[in-house]
Amino acid sequence: MSKIQVNKLHTLTGHNDCIYALAEGSDPRFFYTGAGDGMVVEWDLDLPKDGKLIAKLPHSVYALAIDSERNFLIIGHNFEGIHVIDLNENKEIWNLKITDQAIFDIKVFGGEILIGTGDGVLIVVDSVQRSVKKHIKLSSKSIRVMAIAAEKRQLALGLSDHSIKILDLANNFQPLTNLNGHTNSVFALNYSPDEKVLVSAGRDAHMKFWDSENYTLLENIVAHMYAINFLSFKDDGKYLVTCSMDKSIKVWDAKNYKLMKVIDKARNAGHGTSINKVLWSSYSGHVISISDDRTISIWQIEEENL
Template sequence: MNKIEITKKHTLSGHQNPIFAVETGGAPTTLFTAGNDKGVVEWDLELGKFRRILLPVKSSVYALHYIPASNLLAVGERSGLVTIVDIEKQLVVARLQHHEKPIFGIQAFRTKSEIIVSSEDGTVSIWNTVNFNLLYHFSVSTETVRCIALNQEENILAFGSKDSKIRLFHAQDYIPFQEINEHSAAITALAFSPDDRFLLTGGRDAQLNVFETKHFLLEKNITAHMFSIYGIAYHPTFPVFITASRDKSIKIWRTADYSLIKNISFDKGYETHRLSINNISWIDDQTFVSVSDDKTAIIWNADFI
């Protein structure tokens, strides 16, 4: 793979305010978005059109997470509420009311029936995904826990906080074992590599840091963007990953040497977002989605040559 051709497939319009969260999951032709308006929107990816309002909400949504091997989508709101909705039946299964401040991170396991929720209050709650009882809750930081990453083996959890620190926990028993302090501003994005050898971190300092996961020592530091990095996503199969930023650009990087392959921005001639890009995700091997303050989601085709 020496080259990637990027083309815009669909622009999804309909939100009245900025979009903060995006999630695939469920059917391969279905996408969910949410943000600073009154509902979680379901889109038809084949037609590139609005399908329905999956769930009306009373406050902004900062987190969406599909629970593996289920029909369930978790929706985290500014109010502190997490709603579990059955996608097929369009029914609310549970309302998880524990946090009193905004929900920023949600992460489910494949290997056990638990879901993790992080909040602006600096704490994390753990819920059973069978009956949605609260199992545990504990403090991670004195400031917002902005993002969560779970490695592929599902034995390590990374929490990124507003205090610029990344805290590592054993996923089996939620015991902390290490703290990383290599950023100079809030942590806004985390991702483990598909082989679990590396942890990528992005912050409001526009830095992309690469840590090896044996001792979590810093291997590489890149000034990746001009402003905050709001999303990091590894490709499902190819040795590349993408980053998205408040600077309105999407960048594609090689995993082998962290060199830049593509800069998707207005400056490079792309008809892309006109405001901050708040999240990004791969849909399949050739398609990814970005969402923005400009109230749109863009579906991109990636042709690997």
């Protein structure tokens, strides 16, 4: 039997509005946050109190992605497009005005930047040519979240039309299947590190585990009281964390679908409002969370064998 011990290590401040975006750097010692104030900040897990301003944009930032191969940070600038920052040079090297919609998620796959927008369009950008390759209209509702299974060469997208769509990255984004298990918007989506399982969650407060071989449903859990905003796996795949509008973070045994720990304000001096993203750091093993309360928390989560 294992027990999970939680210790809050740091509360980081500096943003002037709700924090929506969170991404781990190509050097995972660093992570990046974006907020309603248009600020994008770099944080160092070895020196967490010293945030460094990377960009200041006129509109809110909901999405960030790292191009690890080139060490670029891609910023989703709502109602505008993307800004690409060279993190070696600490400067913007190009940008592209591509949408008048919100940008909810960005993923990088090879030389392509994949952008999910508020009007249900997947925009594919060639990062070498710095131009739009294609628009793929998937729904009249927002694309809220994306996940890539790199080995399988598959892209999963969670939408506000309650569906999850699986596209084939090896075959020009051809549709593979459509998953219709949720009863509201899908906000959270992630493949397990071994890519055998896809986990989804969203506004219906349910978390679903899907076998990624044939996308059959393995388990359905009523996981939170309110909308689940995001989820993140520990890099060994044993545990995952979810965060919610109910102001809590939950630690789950990913193999046995079991709740291991609840982290909240009453028990752990957690966030006071909706928690928008969580990231299980592959550098420190700590969990990073961001919230509408304008703060970032860093949590030590340790397994205690009984």
